[in-house]
Amino acid sequence: MKKAGNIQPTKVVIYARVSSEEQEKEGFSIPAQFKLLNSYAAEQGFQGVKELVDVETAKKTGRPGFNFMVDFFKKEIKSKLPKEPCQILLVEKTDRLYRNLKDWVTIDDLDLDIHFVKENVVLSRDSRSSEKFMHGIKVLMAKNYIDNLSEETKKGMLEKAEQGIFRSFAFLGYINVEWGGKRIIQPDPDLGPLVRQLFEWYATGNHSLLEVKEKVQSEGFAYRKNGRKIPKSVIHKILTNPIYYGDFRWDGKHYRGTHEPIVTKELFDRVHEVLVEKGRRRTRQQKHQWAFQGLVSCGHCGCALTGEIKKGRYIYYHCTGHKGKCPEKYVREEELADQFGEALRAIKLDSEVLSWIVTALKGSHKDEKRYHDEMIANLQKQYGRLQDRLDAMYIDKLDGADRPGIF
Secondary structure, three states, X not given: OOOOOOOOOEEEEEEEEEOOHHHHHHHHOHHHHHHHHHHHHHHHOEEEEEEEEEEOOOOOOOOHHHHHHHHHHHHHHHOOOOOOOOOEEEEOOHXXXXXXXXXXXXXHOOOOEEEEOOOOEEEOOOXXXXXXXXXXXXXXXXXXXXXXXXXXXXXXXHHHHHOOOOOXXXXXXXXXXXXXXXXXXXXXXXXXXXXXXXXXXXXXXXXXXXXXXXXXXXXXXXXXXXXXXXXXXXXXXXXXXXXXXXXXXXXXXXXXXXXXXXXXXXXXXXXXXXXXXXXXXXXXXXXXXXXXXXXXXXXXXXXXXXXXEEOOOEEEEEEOOOOXXXXXXXXXXXXXXXXXXXXXXXXXXXXXXXXXXXXXXXXXXXXXXXXXXXXXXXXXXXXXXXXXXXXXXXXXHHHOOOOOOOO
């Protein structure tokens, strides 16, 4: 499609993709793809209106470029402007465009003219069936390559795991390093000691998760990238992750690692015992129905009050401390009952308001009963109709039992 006279050049979209750093090293780099595609566009008299790219690595997944491209073509097709919609796509070759069969279906629905430049193929609605058939085979071959690559990657990861090498992004307290041509983990010189301190504090049994979180945060325990504080949920995950005493989990199995542990197995087990004991304590407490649970809150910080039994018979309430450690002391349930009683005695209803409340409650009860009765009546009607149909079908079946060809 060459330019002729004052004819405007045909608009096209150029798309490039690499799926790993290895592919980029092997000559599939984005600049190389763009050089090829732009050169082809110039030869054909095309004008590139969009240059979209996706680089997929272990650190960065997803294809924003592909998704943007699909949305762009959909808008072009639906556009009511007096212009020729852009419906041509330039791509290096088949496996640069598709990762799976879903991608193939998505692109096929757009009804585009697709130029696979390196393969010297142009695919469109008017393409011969043999061309479409060959293209389908290439898509399946690309998918098979990806599936095989995934299997080989998993196989390699399993082999590394059996060797005791943790091949993934380092957890908090560790960093990824290259050693002997292998990517391994080793203790973070800054955060590693804080992780060990975290285990030691909690192992004493004298601190809650919230308290050890605050203590370790005050020592500078935060995410490396953004400096954000570590939440309590992550603290719990750290205390239950075997990576810190030298083991690790991968693909549902437990492996003995070769990396340097941050804590001993004994310290990890002690922390586990404390977690289990505190969990049992909370379970026992939750079985008790506290009289004022959910009715009162802390006057100092506004958090809810929760109950606790002391010496097996005395009930005390204290602040949950969800907003931080609260200085308010425990309060006996009897004292709360007296204060609650005073508050209730202060509530007075005159006879007119009381009469209105009673009437409203009775009316509400009647409405609910009426609705209940109506629902039962409707269900009974439906049941009756269905039963009549079943009876009729049974009779028809009996009547037709002797007719030839019925059964």
